[in-house]
Structures are given as C-alpha cells and as structure tokens.
Amino acid sequence: MSKYDDFGVELLDLYGSCLSRDGSEAFDSLASIHQYYLLYSLFELYVPIGSEVLDWGAGSGHFTYFLIRSGYNSTSFGFNNPGLFENQATNLKLNFIQGNANEPTLLPFSDEKFDAVSSVGVLEHVREFGGSEEGTSLSGGAP
Numbered sequence: 001m002s003k004y005d006d007f008g009v010e011l012l013d014l015y016g017s018c019l020s021r022d023g024s025e026a027f028d029s030l031a032s033i034h035q036y037y038l039l040y041s042l043f044e045l046y047v048p049i050g051s052e053v054l055d056w057g058a059g060s061g062h063f064t065y066f067l068i069r070s071g072y073n074s075t076s077f078g079f080n081n082p083g084l085f086e087n088q089a090t091n092l093k094l095n096f097i098q099g100n101a102n103e104p105t106l107l108p109f110s111d112e113k114f115d116a117v118s119s120v121g122v123l124e125h126v127r128e129f130g131g132s133e134e135g136t137s138l139s140g141g142a143p
Contacts, residue, residue: 051115
C-alpha cells in the first residue's frame with residue numbers, strides 16, 4: 001500500500017465531480033492515477049516542502065493539487081484554467097496565471113522566482129501552441 005493511495009482516491013472523487021473535465025479523463029481510475037505516485041515520491045525527495053514551485057502547463061491541475069496538498073507554495077501556469085480548480089470541494093489557496101496564446105513561449109516570471117519548476121506532460125504539447133522547447137523563456141517581469 002502506498003502513502004499516496006488516500007490522495008489518489010481523493011483526486012478520483014474530485015475529478016468525478018468537476019463540471020469541466022478538460023483532459024482529466026486520464027484520472028478516471030485509480031490505476032491511471034497510480035502512474036504518478038513515483039513522480040510524487042521523487043518530487044518530495046528532491047524538493048523541500050515549502051518551496052516555491054511553478055507548475056508549468058498545469059493541464060488538468062492534478063500536479064498543482066498534489067503540490068498544494070503536500071505543503072508546497074505552487075503557482076500554476078497554463079492556457080486553460082483547470083476544471084479541478086473550479087471545484088469548491090478543493091478549498092485550496094490557488095495561484096493560477098493564465099498564459100497568453102499569442103505569446104505561447106513567454107513565461108511571465110522573473111528569474112529566480114521559483115525554487116523548482118515542474119512540467120508534467122507538457123513538452124510534447126509545446127509545438128502545438130507554436131512554441132519550441134528551446135524558445136521558452138522568462139520575461140524578467142511580473143508577477
């Protein structure tokens with residue numbers, strides 16, 4: 001039994017009650033959620049709890065949810081506000097920054113703002129939005 005099993009059940013319930021699924025169909029079973037347990041474990045091993053973390057390309061919001069529930073200070077960045085974030089049952093302090101589809105490679109954060117950056121299932125989609133892996137940059141500005 002994994003220490004993440006209760007979290008997996010919680011995530012499954014939350015996604016089941018979301019009005020906007022927006023990619024969360026991958027979380028319709030505990031088996032599909034289980035594939036992320038190793039990631040959760042490795043992240044906790046290498047990134048101290050309380051760190052400032054950017055979830056670049058928040059997608060369905062599952063990793064941001066993990067980060068916040070685990071005690072990280074997480075900022076989510078993406079083009080779509082994940083349906084999970086609209087679920088009132090989460091009661092979490094969310095910091096979501098909407099990306100600009102006209103400038104898909106620009107990350108609006110200053111250098112050294114974050115202690116760590118996560119990018120779970122993002123790189124394969126960068127080109128779909130007109131960007132490149134090498135072309136993504138920080139703006140050097142707010143927030």
